[in-house]
Amino acid sequence: MKGTPTFVTWENHLPQSHILPWDPTISTAIPKNGGVPAVVHLHGGIHPPQSDGSALAWFTADYRETGPAWSQRTYLYPNVQHAGNLWYHDHALGLTRVNLLAGLIAPYVIRDPALEAKLNLPAGPEFDRHLMVFDRSFYTDGSLYMNYTGNNPTIHPQWQPEYFGDAIIVNGKAWPYLQVKRRKYRFRIINASNARYVRFSLTNGLTFSQVGSDASYLSSPVTTSTILLAPSEIADVVIDFSLATAGESVLTNDAPYPYPTGNQVDSLNSKIMKFIILPGVPTPPDNSKVPPSIKTYNSTLAAGATTTRYIVLYEYQSAAGTPTHLYINGKRFQDPVTETPKVGTTEVWEVINLTGDNHPLHIHLAEFQAIKAQQLVDLAGFTACMTSKNDAIACNVTAHAIGPTLTIPEYEKTWKNVVKMEPGYQTTIVVKFNIVEDDEPYPFDVTAEPGYVYHCHILDHEDNEMIRPLKLVH
Numbered sequence: 001m002k003g004t005p006t007f008v009t010w011e012n013h014l015p016q017s018h019i020l021p022w023d024p025t026i027s028t029a030i031p032k033n034g035g036v037p038a039v040v041h042l043h044g045g046i047h048p049p050q051s052d053g054s055a056l057a058w059f060t061a062d063y064r065e066t067g068p069a070w071s072q073r074t075y076l077y078p079n080v081q082h083a084g085n086l087w088y089h090d091h092a093l094g095l096t097r098v099n100l101l102a103g104l105i106a107p108y109v110i111r112d113p114a115l116e117a118k119l120n121l122p123a124g125p126e127f128d129r130h131l132m133v134f135d136r137s138f139y140t141d142g143s144l145y146m147n148y149t150g151n152n153p154t155i156h157p158q159w160q161p162e163y164f165g166d167a168i169i170v171n172g173k174a175w176p177y178l179q180v181k182r183r184k185y186r187f188r189i190i191n192a193s194n195a196r197y198v199r200f201s202l203t204n205g206l207t208f209s210q211v212g213s214d215a216s217y218l219s220s221p222v223t224t225s226t227i228l229l230a231p232s233e234i235a236d237v238v239i240d241f242s243l244a245t246a247g248e249s250v251l252t253n254d255a256p257y258p259y260p261t262g263n264q265v266d267s268l269n270s271k272i273m274k275f276i277i278l279p280g281v282p283t284p285p286d287n288s289k290v291p292p293s294i295k296t297y298n299s300t301l302a303a304g305a306t307t308t309r310y311i312v313l314y315e316y317q318s319a320a321g322t323p324t325h326l327y328i329n330g331k332r333f334q335d336p337v338t339e340t341p342k343v344g345t346t347e348v349w350e351v352i353n354l355t356g357d358n359h360p361l362h363i364h365l366a367e368f369q370a371i372k373a374q375q376l377v378d379l380a381g382f383t384a385c386m387t388s389k390n391d392a393i394a395c396n397v398t399a400h401a402i403g404p405t406l407t408i409p410e411y412e413k414t415w416k417n418v419v420k421m422e423p424g425y426q427t428t429i430v431v432k433f434n435i436v437e438d439d440e441p442y443p444f445d446v447t448a449e450p451g452y453v454y455h456c457h458i459l460d461h462e463d464n465e466m467i468r469p470l471k472l473v474h
């Protein structure tokens with residue numbers, strides 16, 4: 001509930017050894033006496049650093065061993081932010097990809113009863129549902145499968161640059177179906193995949209009315225036939241099944257993998273789930289609606305920005321041309337912090353993607369949104385300069401960021417927790433280090449240790465150094 005603090009004591013009851021392969025050659029939480037390290041991060045939450053789930057705050061079963069940043073068993077989630085959709089998952093150093101594959105994920109909603117009553121969106125457990133979508137592969141006995149061999153096994157015996165499963169899973173079931181009435185339903189769709197982007201659409205002429213993105217509402221609903229979600233992004237949508245022209249509609253996916261230039265989908269990963277639409281007039285009658293206006297926030301965009309930062313995404317390859325690791329600004333996770341925003345300020349981050357992949361950038365604590373994505377011209381020349389100098393200004397980025405611009409989708413024009421970074425582009429994001437609903441300061445000390453982080457939310461990238469510390473200061 002908005003404004004009602006929640007205290008959670010996180011316990012670890014995981015086994016002595018992991019059920020999936022992990023790679024000790026990347027920076028990893030490795031306890032001396034066995035056990036599976038874990039730590040919980042509330043994705044999209046605004047909370048003190050001690051409750052953020054630092055990658056270094058891991059702990060094993062019964063707290064037998066703890067990471068260097070661990071300080072407390074009980075986390076505080078103040079729930080001071082606006083109503084919206086979040087989720088929580090493991091965040092242990094070097095193990096996030098395997099711990100999430102093993103199932104350490106769940107949704108979290110902050111509710112505002114007064115706002116929800118005013119909006120009158122579909123409500124209640126039958127008509128307001130979560131869809132946690134992800135991909136997995138399985139052995140013939142039904143146990144989880146993950147490749148044991150890395151793409152560069154002489155460098156990283158197990159690490160692969162992306163995990164893609166054969167089966168699409170929704171709420172723990174492969175390709176499920178849901179019987180629905182001919183009325184409106186609200187679905188809070190979370191892409192909980194490790195690396196798969198999902199471009200959702202519906203068969204038989206149905207569309208989405210999107211009312212929120214990540215943890216924020218949109219100012220007004222957006223009607224769209226497709227929604228592209230990167231890993232960890234959330235779409236809050238309404239589907240009106242009374243408009244269906246048939247007795248069923250399939251939720252489908254056509255996003256290439258890796259995104260955007262990888263393999264095309266096949267007969268397995270192109271299907272997500274089926275809605276079976278029951279005939280007849282719904283009982284009880286549907287009195288819900290999609291209102292013409294939803295929610296605005298007091299924070300403005302770039303006005304008053306105090307700092308501009310260049311954030312550069314790099315991928316490094318072996319002599320054979322296969323990925324070995326990924327850095328932000330040419331630095332590892334445990335290199336000294338370089339991003340030290342002042343509490344209460346607004347910053348502009350120019351995120352330069354020099355890799356071939358789209359990367360979902362997630363900044364802990366902050367809320368942000370993209371205002372421009374501009375293609376870099378003479379990308380090869382600029383990349384060569386950046387590889388040598390690692391300095392966007394010295395490499396005259398303004399002379400390269402002059403190509404065509406991408407249109408920011410209407411359904412992403414709100415305060416977000418994740419923004420997609422197009423390859424070969426400079427994406428301009430406005431980052432707020434306060435509570436955007438009322439443009440108010442944080443009601444707790446965000447400068448405390450162990451601080452926060454920002455990272456790519458392709459988990460295989462995050463685990464192999466595409467993560468950096470973020471330390472707020474006064």
